[in-house]
Amino acid sequence: MSDECWLTVPDGAEFGTDTLPYGVFSQPKRGEAGARRIGVAVADRVLDLAGAAGRLGEEFAAVVDAPVLDPLLAAGPRMWRSVRRRVIEWLHDPGYRPVVLANLISRADVELHRPFTVADFVDFYSSEHHARNVGRMFRPGVESLPPNWRHVPLAYHGRAGTIVPSGTPIERPRGQRGQGEGGSPSFGATRKMDFEAEVGFVVGVGSQRERPVPVADFAEHVFGLCLVNDWSARDIQAWEYRPLGPFLGKSFATSISPWVVPLDALDHAWLPAPGSDVEPLPYLRSAPRWGLDLELTVRLNGYPISQPAYSTMYWTPAQQLAHLTINGAALRRGDLIASGTVSGAEPNQRGCMLELSWDGSDLVLLGDGSQRGYLNDGDEVSISATAPGPAGRRIGLGAVTGRVLPARG
Structure with a gap:
């Protein structure tokens, strides 16, 4: 795996590859306003996490295939670290480039939602x-x-x-x-x-x-x-x-x-x-x-x-x-x-x-x-x-x- 990210991230981008926050999005422009998915923000795009994980056969694919972050939250620290580590690997190993690019969506084309169910x-x-x-x-x-x-x-x-x-x-x-x-x-x-x-x-x-x-x-x-x-x-x-x-x-x-x-x-x-x-x-x-x-x-x-x-x-x-x-x-x-x-x-x-x-x-x-x-x-x-x-x-x-x-x- 290369130390360099193969994805171009402009200087001053809100989210670079050191942050990689999680959210929930839909794509109303594609007529999918009701279909919510977990995404990871990187530069000016959103990575469809379940889409990429499913294509790559990741063990955690089912955990992130949800309309809210709740299953991922409940999975615990070991799973949190595993998911983050793999996303970082995807962005640094050019071998994953085709799958990642196929699941990257412009942030301008998504609607963001409340990311998790608030308990208290x-x-x-x-x-x-x-x-x-x-x-x-x-x-x-x-x-x-x-x-x-x-x-x-x-x-x-x-x-x-x-x-x-x-x-x-x-x-x-x-x-x-x-x-x-x-x-x-x-x-x-x-x-x-x-x-x-x-x-x-x-x-x-x-x-x-x-x-x-x-x-x-x-x-x-x-x-x-x-x-x-x-x-x-x-x-x-x-x-x-x-x-x-x-x-x-x-x-x-x-x-x-x-x-x-x-x-x-x-x-x-x-x-x-x-x-x-x-x-x-x-x-x-x-x-x-x-x-x-x-x-x-x-x-x-x-x-x-x-x-x-x-x-x-x-x-x-x-x-x-x-x-x-x-x-x-x-x-x-x-x-x-x-x-x-x-x-x-x-x-x-x-x-x-x-x-x-x-x-x-x-x-x-x-x-x-x-x-x-x-x-x-x-x-x-x-x-x-x-x-x-x-x-x-x-x-x-x-x-x-x-x-x-x-x-x-």
């Missing part, structure tokens, strides 16, 4: 910079972090049924917006529509109930990552979250990227997590390499407005997984574990409009001269990310995009 959705609150900014806004004059924040990875349990694939339009939600005249709540479309730039981790192998998953076993259960936009209605959220957590202010829609990047593509991205002066409880003590060097970029109507750094996240995904299961809760195939808003120390690294505009008091200037406190109808938000790859290269992790539509009625 848990969204954490793991950025210290985000938590402190929120505290400064809404609890001025007191300690910005709650006393439990450095000891326990906080989270809320979201609604799996409202997780939608990238590109799905997001209708502005309606609800109770807080106290109006006379002290009664007002009702209507949110006036504070927001995004949250996040990273999601996709569980492949479940766990047994009452058997917590230790930090060290993270890679035995998690298949890969995707990008997440946890849309938020801040005025609805502010009215309802006391004394409990987020509910209708969050549950109307969460967007995920169409491509799931396998953990094995991130070998060069792991790094020590930020240190802490608070020793976590034993079950949360993490191996030093469970931090990730990911650089996110948020664009509003095509204009970059923020570059959050995931490397600053206080709680690691391995700690989140350990905490999620410590009470005996079981993991299920397709669980989505989101990081919470990714925010850095600098103003241009904040991961939501709430922080960027300081709750609407400091308007965000876009490249066309317009300003925003929160999102307007018609605004399009795109969140992309990159990570370190081999030989000093950076690999693309895809993007999640959504446009805000007016409220119904």
